[in-house]
Amino acid sequence: MxxxxxxxxxxxxxxxxxxxxxxxxxxLSVFAxxxxxxxxxxxxxxxxFSEGRQLLDRSTGLAMTLSLLTAGLFAALAQEQVRQDxxxxxALLLCxxxxxxxxxxxxxxxxxxxxxxNGLGMEHDTFFTLYWILTAFHFLHVLLGxxxxxxxxxxxxxxxxxxxxxxxxxxxxxxxxxxxxxxxLLFPVVYILD
Amino acid sequence: MSASRVLIACWMALAVLSSGxxxxxxxxxxxxxxxxxxxxxxxxxxxIADGFMELRHAPRLWRWLVLSWAxxxxxxxxxxx
Numbered sequence: 001m002x003x004x005x006x007x008x009x010x011x012x013x014x015x016x017x018x019x020x021x022x023x024x025x026x027x028l029s030v031f032a033x034x035x036x037x038x039x040x041x042x043x044x045x046x047x048x049f050s051e052g053r054q055l056l057d058r059s060t061g062l063a064m065t066l067s068l069l070t071a072g073l074f075a076a077l078a079q080e081q082v083r084q085d086x087x088x089x090x091a092l093l094l095c096x097x098x099x100x101x102x103x104x105x106x107x108x109x110x111x112x113x114x115x116x117x118n119g120l121g122m123e124h125d126t127f128f129t130l131y132w133i134l135t136a137f138h139f140l141h142v143l144l145g146x147x148x149x150x151x152x153x154x155x156x157x158x159x160x161x162x163x164x165x166x167x168x169x170x171x172x173x174x175x176x177x178x179x180x181x182x183x184x185l186l187f188p189v190v191y192i193l194d
Numbered sequence: 195m196s197a198s199r200v201l202i203a204c205w206m207a208l209a210v211l212s213s214g215x216x217x218x219x220x221x222x223x224x225x226x227x228x229x230x231x232x233x234x235x236x237x238x239x240x241x242i243a244d245g246f247m248e249l250r251h252a253p254r255l256w257r258w259l260v261l262s263w264a265x266x267x268x269x270x271x272x273x274x275x
Contacts, residue, residue, distance in 0.1 A: 012251060012254070013251055014252045014253055015247070015248050024260075025259065025260075025263075028260070028263050032263065032266075035267060036270055036271070036274065039270075039271045039274040042274075043274050058216050059216070061216070062212060062215075062216050066209060066212060069208045069209065069212065070205065070209075072242070072246050073202070073205040073246070076245075076246045077198055080197050080198050174247060177246045181239055181242050181247075181260075184208075184238040184239050184242065185235050185239060185264065187212075187215070188219075188231050188234075189271060191219070192219035192231055193231055194223035
């Protein structure tokens with residue numbers, strides 16, 4: 001189901017399914033609460049959070065940011081290809097997005113392994129408790145996003161999507177952009193903001 | 195400008211702003227630096243919403259709901275810190 005509205009003579013269209021947009025709003029609200037909880041805890045324990053943040057590698061955070069955003073670009077370009085009825089090209093771009101997402105997963109797992117090896121697990125202190133909850137929750141969303149990207153790529157190869165029918169693909173791609181949207185606020189809060 | 199070029203331009207801006215966030219983080223922490231970092235984050239969120247999610251072409255209510263999510267969250271963070 002697509003929605004559209006005529007506003008001041010200009011055709012305005014909401015991409016994807018309306019249900020996906022309500023889902024995205026719900027997800028954004030949950031992440032906003034988690035990010036705010038992290039920030040309030042930081043205000044209560046500024047020294048602990050500053051010391052905890054020193055143990056995180058910002059360049060790793062930047063690499064993860066670029067992986068996610070570039071995967072988002074590939075997914076958006078794939079959507080454009082489907083609209084032009086080029087599902088095979090779209091499938092290639094979606095596979096590229098999936099590879100970039102794998103890069104994010106590899107970097108994140110390396111970071112997790114490094115922290116665990118240094119005894120910085122969930123019980124270490126409040127900073128790391130919230131770090132693990134927040135980043136692991138986002139990580140799970142990335143994994144689900146990867147399943148969706150793979151499903152969309154398969155759908156493109158089977159010509160399930162095309163110039164006339166692409167609402168489902170738009171909804172899947174929107175989910176990935178939501179994951180990116182959350183990360184661009186989560187990244188500075190967790191890695192940068194002292 | 196074609197849709198693909200708009201997307202690539204958005205991505206380039208996002209990459210530059212992401213590097214800018216890390217560069218700002220190298221400066222000694224202060225209220226002004228924190229506000230600058232949050233402003234960059236909001237700009238990135240808007241680029242994703244308007245560029246990648248195509249909310250610039252969407253009904254205004256939906257566009258403003260998503261754009262204001264980033265602004266309200268950034269303001270709440272700046273008050274909390």
